[in-house]
Amino acid sequence: MSTGPLNSFTDVPGIRVGHTTLIDPPRVHSGVTAIVPDGIGPASPLPAGVFAGNGYGKLLGATQVAELGALETPVLLTSTLSAFRAADALVGWLLQRPETAGARSLNPVVGECNDGLLSDIRSRPVREEHVRSALETAHTGPVAEGCVGGGTGLTALGFKAGIGTSSRRVALAGREVTLGVLVQANFGGTLRVLGRTVTPADVGLPAPDPVPDSGSCMLVVATDAPLDARQLTRLARRAVYALARVGAAYGHGSGDYGLAFGTRPLGTPAGPAVVSDDSLDPLFTAVLDTVEESVLNSLLTATTTTGPEGHTRHPLPAGRLLALLR
Known part of the structure; x- marks a missing residue:
């Protein structure tokens, strides 16, 4: 499939x-990433689905999305022990916006990964001003990859x-739609690439x-495809399945979560009808491809990082x- x-x-x-x-090496390698759909708010929610492949994690807000x-x-991605501060900061940011005037309930969605190998996770370095900065500077256009935001200290x-x-661009029910993954x-x-296992030693790394x-x-x-929440849950499930392509172990201590949402607000009267389930195969293929490529991109664009206890990880x-592949 062609890319966007x-x-x-x-x-x-x-x-x-x-x-x-x-970044304050070697002690801190952390951050926060904000995903901000246009117009998002309690008065204009977007259809969404969530799937936990292995639930060892703190995906705040997941139960209400599932229900x-x-x-x-917006969706935030950050360090495990900073997730709770990030959620509070997100609520504070939202309550100050005119579209939430009178709101008495908000469901902040915050995902996390444990960056404790390469960062002092107990210091909880992500604070309110950092969350607000990520939200306020969110932009269209190219997205920085590798050691940035919520991915700064990850391996x-x-x-x-x-x-x-x-x-990926996808032909779906007679129209072209776009699906993106982060x-x-x-x-x-x-790691597996094109069916071959690739260890650090295979590419000359310690x-x-x-x-x-x-x-x-x-x-x-x-995606801008017209899907309902149930169909988006099916996409979220396949996003987690796609990790198998790159060799994921789905270990006991791994929180593997897929969250999928559409960009057409719930209850929108105009626009195309929800597509039929038997039309979804191209989107399923697109999810598998984009997750595989996104993981590889995260490995290829990272930089060598040494944490506070001397642990070092090198990019691919x-x-x-x-x-090696040749």
Whole structure:
């Protein structure tokens, strides 16, 4: 399938992304990423679905999304122990906006990954001003990948990882739609590329020191296809399945979550009708492809990082990878 013009999450119309990156080496490598759909709010929720492949995580707001099939706030991605501060900051930011005047309930959605290997996670460095900055600077256009925002201190599959993104254009029920994915990659397993296992040693890197499994992967899917919440849950499920393509272990300590939302507000009277389930296969294929590419992008765009206890992770070197595959 062809990609969108930027091969990015923001190829889906009406989506903005912002990062706040916090680096104070070697102690802190952390941050927050904000996904801001246009017009999002409790009065104009978007259809959404969520799926937990392995529920060892703190996806705040997930139960209401699952129950009502609705997303009513931006989505934040951050460090595990900073998730609660981030949620509070998101609520404060929303309450000051005119579209939430009179609101008595909000359901902030905050995903997280554990960056404790390469950052002092107990210091909880992400604060209200950092969350507000990510929200206020969220923009369309290219999305920075690798060691930025909520991906700054993350590792996956034995390599330095972080934020990755990709998009596909899909012919669906007689019209062209766009599907985008943004991943926060921090999970265990052995990398697979084109069906071949790739270890750090295979590409000339030192073997990573063994550490306890405390990973996770947050996968956010957006599309302008006219889908309902149940169908979006089916997309979210396949986003988690797609991690198998790159060798995910789905370990005990890994929180593997898919969140999918549509950009057409719930209850919109105009616009195309929801497509039939038997038309969804092209979107399913697109999710598998974009998740696989997004994870690889997170590994290829990262930079070597050493944490406070001396643990070091290196990115996947593109040139050596291509030589190995040849």
